[in-house]
Amino acid sequence: MSQHRHPGAPGRAGAVPTLPDLPEATVARLPEYLRALHNLADSGHETVSSEGLANAAGVNSAKLRKDLSHLGSYGTRGVGYDVALLIEQIESVLGLTQCRSVALVGVGNLGHALAGYDGFATRGFRIAALFDADPARVGEEINGLVVRHVDELSRVAAEQLISIGVIATPARAAQAVADQLVAVGVTSILNFAPCVLSVPEGVDVRKVDLAIELQILSFHEHRKASLTALPGTAGSALTALPGGLAATDTQEAIGT
Amino acid sequence: MSQHRHPGAPGRAGAVPTLPDLPEATVARLPEYLRALHNLADSGHETVSSEGLANAAGVNSAKLRKDLSHLGSYGTRGVGYDVALLIEQIESVLGLTQCRSVALVGVGNLGHALAGYDGFATRGFRIAALFDADPARVGEEINGLVVRHVDELSRVAAEQLISIGVIATPARAAQAVADQLVAVGVTSILNFAPCVLSVPEGVDVRKVDLAIELQILSFHEHRKASLTALPGTAGSALTALPGGLAATDTQEAIGT
DNA sequence: CGCGATTTGTGCACGTCTTCACAAGCGCCT
DNA sequence: AGGCGCTTGTGAAGACGTGCACAAATCGCG
Secondary structure, three states, rough: OOOOOOOOOOOOOOOOOOOOOOHHHHHHHHHHHHHHHHHHHHHHEEEOOOHHHHHHHOOOHHHHHHHOOOOOOOOOOOOEHHHHHHHHHHHHHHHHOOEEEEEEEEHHHHHHHHHHHHHOOOOOEEEEEEOOOOOOOOEEEEEEEEEEHHHHHHHHHHHHHOOEEEEOOOOOHHHHHHHHHHHOOEEEEOOOOOOOOOOOOEEEEOOOOOOHHHHHHHHHHHHHHHHHHHHHHHHOHHOOOOOOOOOOOOOOOOOO | OOOOOOOOOOOOOOOOOOOOOOOOHHHHHHHHHHHHHHHHHHHHHHHEEEEHHHHOOOHHHHHHHHHHHHHOEEEEEOOOEEEHHHHHHHHHHHOOOOOOEEEEEEOOHHHHHHOOHHHHHHHOOEEEEEEOOOOOOOOOEEEEEEEHHHHHHHHHHHHOOOOOOOOOOOOHHHHHHHHHHHHHHOOOOEEEOOOOOEEEEEEOEEEEOOEEEEEEHHHHHHHHHHOOOOOOOOOOOOOOOOOOOOOOOOOOOOOO
């Protein structure tokens, strides 16, 4: 995760036109709200209540209101939130008003899929360049982009501003790639390699490890299995457990 | 805190003693520790200090000690942790002593990559079956597995116990797939589709959304960029550049 | 115009997570 | 044996995140 520092605490000066350092948990949920809002806009909704948006995003309505309150009062009491306005605001806060360029390093199994994933383009990201260290892969064309050798990274980065670097290499190559990315000025990295990256301060790294997700699920499976083996209530003993049961961030079943 | 329990005599029939409900944050880190421990074991280390393991896992040493303390006292003061023993314990807690079967639904761009990802097999997971709704994809063989039609899910699930379901379909198909998985008894789902799943209580859902990760990074990029602007520039309107908003819809291109 | 229905925004209390700091325990050396 | 250095395990305190409950604000309608 990213670590940042609190700069000196300056007193609040008047209104809030700039970014009032959002809580990290809120930032992590804003993209989910944004996706839900786009869905609502597509289906013709012009306004939405906190309850409605919270349901669509899979969170508690109080949490949603608090999250949104952090970026200002863009709702209307008694009515709800204007969908278009809220989209605009969240995109502004997330810095999505500009299309950001992504450099993808490692065009193996996973990288190949990422290069072809249209979920990036549809949400304001453009894959600007593909790299790989394997000469056999250099020159291959994926989705209209030619794979270049990773050593060309600095040259390519000089041509176009790279906003985010994505690492989809094997673990043993990830740190070297990260170093190269940092060297060309990339300060945000999304790491799919199963390893810890060491980066200088000011560089944000987010990690996605598919196996870890499975292992976390495995734990819950294991726990549930050992609970059913316990005495007494067979069947769905789960529903009888106290509220603290699944403390994961999994969404609850949305009541109808 | 509560009593740490002993692993129990191996001769005794009966499962590992009941799991002392671990904090969820701890559970999420255990797989990372496990990976670091395997690396250490491979490089010949027999013991490791909390400081060393914490570095390898990218966390604070105090946090690591507290995490490990939740599963018992498996360290030796003045020495550190026995690597092999700790691996054994964490794998036991995570329920990784048995190989878990995974059903993967959606063999599109991402699903194809997941089916070929060896990071699953190397960490105790076996992809037991592949499914897709597109008849054109049914019958295709990936990594030695034949893609079956999703309607066969219940029949296949009857043959072999499915521990975890992975959804890699377009968003519009995800809920139906989730319902089918739940219907055949799956209680753990890993969802790659960008949507909220509604599942009954007792079913765990973890979500991985690649675009969301990028958007979170985008926020930090945006914040860093606005910090580099001198603090003297107060009140620079963020929305001053609405020329060509690239805010396309979240409508996913459906491939199946 | 005023009133009631509705919904936002938020103060407050509570629970969870993180970090510090240190006592307790272990091994080694003299 | 005894002391010394090192490391774990753990209270305690603080930071952070969550959810309740309600006042404030707005709209629609008679």
